[in-house]
Amino acid sequence: ANKSQSLCHIGNSNFIIRTTWTTGCKHQHQLNTQIESLPQMVGVVGLEIHAQIHSKSKLFSGSHVSFSDPPNSLVSHFDASLPGTLPVLNRRCVEAAVLTGLALNCTINKKSLFDRKHYFYADMPAGYQITQQRLPIAVNGTLSYSHFEGRKRNHVVTKSVKIKQIQLEQDSGKSLHDDERSQTLIDLNRAGVGLMELVMEPEMCCGEEAGAAVRELQLILQALGTCQANMAEGQLRVDANVSVHHPGEPLGVRTEVKNINSVRHLAKAIDYEIQRQMEVLQSGGTVLNETRAFDSKSGITIPMRDKEGLQDYRFMPEPNLPPLFVYESEASVPAGADSTQLVLIDRLSSQLPELPSVTRTRLVETYGILREHSFTLVNEDGLVDYFESVVKMTKTEPRKVIGWVMNELMGNLNLQNLKVSQSPVSPCALAEMINLVRSGHISSSTAKKVFQEMWKTPEKTVEQIVKEQDLWMINDKEELRQICQRIVDSHSEEVQIIRGGNKKVLNKLMGEIQKETKGKTNPLQVKAILEEMIF
Ligand SMILES: Nc1ncnc2c1ncn2[C@@H]1O[C@H](COP(=O)(O)OP(=O)(O)OP(=O)(O)O)[C@@H](O)[C@H]1O
């Protein structure tokens, strides 16, 4: 197996047990020894992703974009396809596509074209969708993504997938099926909302890779602000094209899996589909070029009624829209044109924010934190800012701050399914607590208790909590000596053992002191006093 194949593996362990085929994954080696004679097949995955453009108004009309308004309240004459209406291109949508293209290392086409793609669907009153079939706005990009391997899942593997193109197109309306009255109702609020369709090359091999790629894309789009990218809300819709073949041979027939509403489901759907196709071929059948739906309850894919091959989209140039031109810079704008109305690539380039991969590297280099922690920080909305504000407000090393953020903060947030912005403990309060540990006013074990109290009673200050619960560190030498003396006196057997050379038993005495003082002592200080008394 080549390198990329050997690094790839399927998340579903059932898969390995149930099938004699593999998908070019690291488990392959194991299986080869059992079934030497069988040829190996691998999975091939290519994603098509529809990303709803985050814009106030639609792609070709001034109607507002909102998903909480009453049905059919955001529909202009153009959105309803009334005769005589014409499209007017929304500059913000073009800028979003260019920004996204730049962030994904695409070549931006200075000239792109709009086409009509015909469907007959009730939620598309024009009978066609305006898209960019012949000449899309951006081409030839790449998306780098990482996932974790190894038993502890702490070995980062970085891969990349080519992006064939990004095209601008319209969203359709929504059909709402009312089973009780057996009727279908149409809501056109979504009709005409701008979409970016990203088409990836078929270069991935399993659900885990595809999942990691989509997660990275989500983070990039959110950093750019070009799409909110919530899959459950349909802002990012991923269709997975899946086939299997023998490496070195032409690609197999693909199926297209739809209805996937989370990254986890995407990975499951793909792995299921790879396995299904292998089993079909293994038992002498053929894979049909069809559209299938993922059913998240049962974890399987099922054929949808419309068959791909039967579709004839009757593509034709959109006669009501001229070619779309974007310009490199002010200098390339034609004489007399108002450059404030034009899309300039260099202006957008300068607006590109820090992208997630750059943020991660910066966090590792600036703060000396672990790479896997940089992934967690970037993954949670608002967590990088939270961490950096705490670091700014305390003199403690960032490597210690990250411990509190990962364990105490994230642990509690996850337990209650809260977002970072909903944390009852503010960065400022956490910094105050960490500062008390640093200055020796509370011990780190006490601090864990204090944090839990802060979580429960955010209205109280850290000092209030420490005072009320009497958690200040015992720093008084004489008081500490008395406590140590008591423990030494009541543990004469252990003391003998320690004197006999077994220093490990010292830990037991220290534990006793921790217990007696409810963790309010500095272990180093206690150790020094005990050693002084015993030796
Ligand atoms: N043999 C294959 N196995 C897996 N994926 C494939 C294979 N061949 C093509 N693909 C993927 O299928 C997708 C094709 O998308 P594209 O938009 O070009 O065409 P389409 O699916 O026919 O059109 P539509 O936009 O109507 O769905 C790409 O993401 C590509 O990577």
Ligand SMILES: [Mg+2]
């Ligand atoms: Mg497509």
Ligand SMILES: [Mg+2]
């Ligand atoms: Mg498709």
